Amino acid sequence: MHAEQLAEQIPMVRRQTTAAEAAKVVAEFRLSGLVVADDAGEPIAVIPGSQLLSAVLPQYVRDDRKLVHAFDEASADELCHKLNTVTLGDLLDAKRITARKLPSVLPEDTLLEIASVMDEGNRPVIVVRDRSGAYRGVLTVSRVLAAIATAAGQDSDLVRHRLERDLIERAEPGYFGDSGSEE
């Protein structure tokens, strides 16, 4: 299989997306990384999903982890609610989370070439761009591994389903509203 055949459309977020909305996207699509798109809807960076956990913790708690035990349930919920007031842009600017640049492969690149790029730097998501630099889609580790499993003879209905349907197809129409639908 080539990169073009494996490329898919996935849910993306923007700098203006709130941390709470971003958490919802990660949860609903079981994403390992959150892809950040520019104003044109093209992916520019990826944020590891686990980094969003740090958004819920005030910096002073990250400085002294024992303080986390001082919060009762209501206070903890209050902190979670604050995620609605902070955007990914705020968190990136404050260096609370770090976005990594997305490496790219060519549409005609093979499974092995894709695996090599993903393996180098441990990237769960990369993009497919043609020689002119035009964006053609995203490669996710789960779909690439589905292709690898098929090639290794470990085929199944779920693996086939993963290869046939893009992640974004799980979303209801209008889901992405203000958080960056690509289509």
Next chain:
Amino acid sequence: MTLTAWLAIGVFAAAYVVIASEKLNRAAVALTGAALMVVIGATRGHEIYFSAETGIDWNVIFLLFGMMVLVGILRQTGVFEFLAIWSAQRARGRPFRMMVLLVLITAVASALLDNVTTVLLVAPVTLLLCDRMALAPMPFLLAEAMASNIGGTATLIGDPPNIIIASRAGLSFNDFLIHLAPIVLALLVVFIGLCWLLWGRRLTYDPGKADQIMALTPRETITDARLLWRMLVILAVVLIGFATHALTHLEPSLIALLGAGVAVLISRQSSETYLAEVEWETLLFFAGLFIMVGTLVHQGVITELAHSITAAMGDNYALAAQGILVGSAGLSAIVDNIPYVATMAPLVHDLVGPAQGLPPQQQSLWWALALGADLGGNATAIGASANVVITGIAKRNGHPISFWEFTRYGLIVAAVTIACCVPYVALRYF
């Protein structure tokens, strides 16, 4: 003086300027300076390793190391977080009462631990309390940085300059308690008054927000109560060990190392945990600094300087003590007080000798050096390590404190506290 001595002065001055500029890593600069001293032939292995006067003062290095290990284990217990939240709850969320209790906790902790560790422990919990109360944390953080510098002045182990002075002057833990603790207690009272004038009178009490403090659960911060009790016992034994030096004749460094060893055995913490608080860079900085200053001693530079000062001063020790007090405060406001005291201690040693057996007039020079160097650090944001650390924490948490914002208040506090020390030194020793 010989050509080698002049070269040694050149290396020392150049290293001092680079350290003061804070452009390069201070440990790297001190060690480079030490290496250059060897290269120019101004010092050798025997002087560096086997003489506290002309080389590394291992008593200071291992005392710091032992205390760092003890603190590394003690902080795992969560006792400081508990104390801070518990005291805020005792203050019923009244901001100035809370500030006073936090200042007192910081000052007392700082007398027993080093200042940087103390503010690292107190600042995050202060930010939590201020966040819950919707209060600006700057006044609290400033007050804590300054309280740590004042509290640290009280004991031999409270501030690194005191450790250097104690080792060079042969002063005991009890000497510091007798000579510095009383004035530090008085200074704390004055400082609390200043806290009211500078910040406290503008703090407003909101009963609704106070409930947010009462909802916190301080007991939960103590993650290992058994370890806490064991560590408190070890710390108490170590302090008794310091205080009974006259009976045991054990060096403070040995007592700290023994305490650290027992704590490591009892706590069963991993080496990553109990070594986490060891500031290797600081220990290397001290080593490099001791070699550079020791070389000046070995080359007779310090003795020459002491002779010149003695010729100018005669036996007017009152003037000398006040000069050292005010001069040290001024210099410590601008440069790190550790290299300053490392340089001044041999000089004072040459002027009056070891402190034991000296008449009070001459011994006052040692106490003036400690008071001036420790309290002068409050004047600016870069005057003491605790100030640098607290401004860093404040910035990281989105509450930046500018150099001038700190200095505006720091100058007042340093000036008032030093002004209180002037009559203390005059009345107590002359």
